[in-house]
Amino acid sequence: MIRSLIVLATLGSPAFSLVLYLEEGENCGYGGKCRRLSECPTAQADLRAGRTPVICSFDALLPIVCCHPEAAPDLESDWATTSKRPANRPTTGRPSGRTVSQRMCEKYKQYVFREEQVPTLTFDPQIEKIDECGRIEQTLIVGGSEAKSKEFPHMALIGYGSQPRIAWLCGGSLISERFILSAAHCSNPGSKGPAKWAKLGVLDMKNDRGNHEIVAKIVERFDHPSYNNIQLYNDITLFKLENDIQLNPWVRPICLQTNFDFGQPAAIASGWGHTQWGGGPTNRLQKVKLNIVDNDSCNSSYQASIGKQLPNGIVESTMLCAGDEEGKDTCQGDSGGPLQIPLRSPYCMYAIVGVTSFGRACAQNYPGVYTRVSHYRQWIEKIVWPGQ
Template sequence: MNHPFWLSLLASITVTCVYCQDGTCGIPPISPVLNETQFTRVRGGEEAVSGSWPWQVRVGFKNPLGQKAGFMCGGSIIDRRHILTASHCFAQFNLSQQKFFVRVGDHSVQVVEARQADYDVDTVTNHPGFVQGPTGVRDDITVLKLSIPITYSATVQPICLGDQGSDAVDDRVCVVTGWGSTVNQVTGIFRGTRIRRQIQPPRPIIIPSDVLKQAVLPILERSYCRQIWGQIQIDENMICTAAEQLDREPCQGDSGGPLVCQVEGNPGQWVQEGVVSFGAGCGQNGPAVFTRVGQYRNWIKGITDRVVTISLGKEKK
């Protein structure tokens, strides 16, 4: 692509924290280290500093015996009892029977770390407008309620949520994180749906990254993103990230994970602006699409019922 349109869709200086410890959210005690000059997708991205994205979680499922069977998506901590993730992660499951769990404080999938902990999911609330079909994915956002509260630590903390705001030019640094596939085994949206070419594909085989990875991504102007996707609906509830070359967007297994951006005027604080939703496919040249979190703030508030708004670092009840 030869279109240098970097336009943020969310320029509000106000962020929302569903749970704020000491009036703060989105401030990692362990600072991330970013290579802002190298835009690489999570699949080929750089390893994150261990513990530097303390709101990142892995969402897993259990077998019929109630045993932990595997992981299918990422997510983010928004308070002690709630996780934000994507609805399409649960499309293949019977929610009335299937059991899920969430792992917090994780970094390496091969190492059992003392700081990591698993929490059972009590309730899965998909957005009622969620649709996945030939014209794309809509309202791809889910809130998980945990059975017991999360214990916070230096490596387990909540993220701020973006507020609904008008489109404006914004040069904030934005980062996507996840354990997505490092091998181009299957093409398609992050759970395998090849959105332009097939509607009901076989389930992909996901080979996750051994460690949590991160990628700095520029935001793509929505009107230009619409031109690229053609018949696929791109609306004001979505954010696109640019992918001028391969290896610049999330891959299989990153679904549901957070796209976070630095708070304007406070680079040490982060706000979640997107949830990984869909893309052209692993190893394919095209923009990734995220659910725009700020557009769903009131819906999230209705589920968590404990939203605190923080404006310029000051807490308002």
């Protein structure tokens, strides 16, 4: 049985997703150590049950997995169920049991795969599921790198004006067949009028060769009822599309982060915004890994702004901050786009933890501020999945 499991890994099976780049014997989190697959009964049991072991590294073609002495806590637990929190953390946005968002996330994971009819010698052709996961776990946008095809299939461009001269000025995230999550300040930002269009399935704005591009009309905008354009709080909106989107491996929703805590010190931002302060937007979708910044440090960075726009400072229950000392950041044009974390389960899915909201000059050692999605879960669910 062990030999068959090893063959499964060496053939590039989707049974493995995360790669930690740790050596054999190193700690890999949750009390686990990196071990050979052949020496890890819990990882073998995971494979037999259809779960995805986390890979530390490879010895030639043989996987070194993150091995736990007993059933490993899945990263889904940090996303989907209650976890421990420091006593001083807010309690808002902490659901118990499975939420509507979690059930829908399980539903949308099916679109990671493409069905293909396989010819046989019988009169009954077989349907084979082809893995189309494009997620890349080596997460290296200012200071970022180019995204790959299908890596962020939930990414949306938000457009303003009339065809054929649509101005694509904001980002967003597809969260269902009909709705895109974005920032409220992207709803009606200025002289070009309200958001009217969404473009999905795009990697390169000027030269997309995948033929998966979808342009959809926005018919309703749901700004959060507590948002106003003077202060910077509750900067979150939902865009309803005219028709349901036909989901596929290139265009499929992102999961909602349902808990305040998400158990990871960093997250990934993505967008087509400016790659430097005062520069121009990029045609190619960019990604960047950003460290989560604690609320006290973030408040210190924005002390001079606490007043008319931030009278209560950075509110931890509804906002989170992320940045990088090496000059990595989101920038103009990234507004409304996602700050996301990869999930171990469901396979090949991300959870959106934040919506890009505001910051000072890009990559100037000030963290960016993101609207904390978990706080708004129930508001989102009531609009997107009523009656579920």
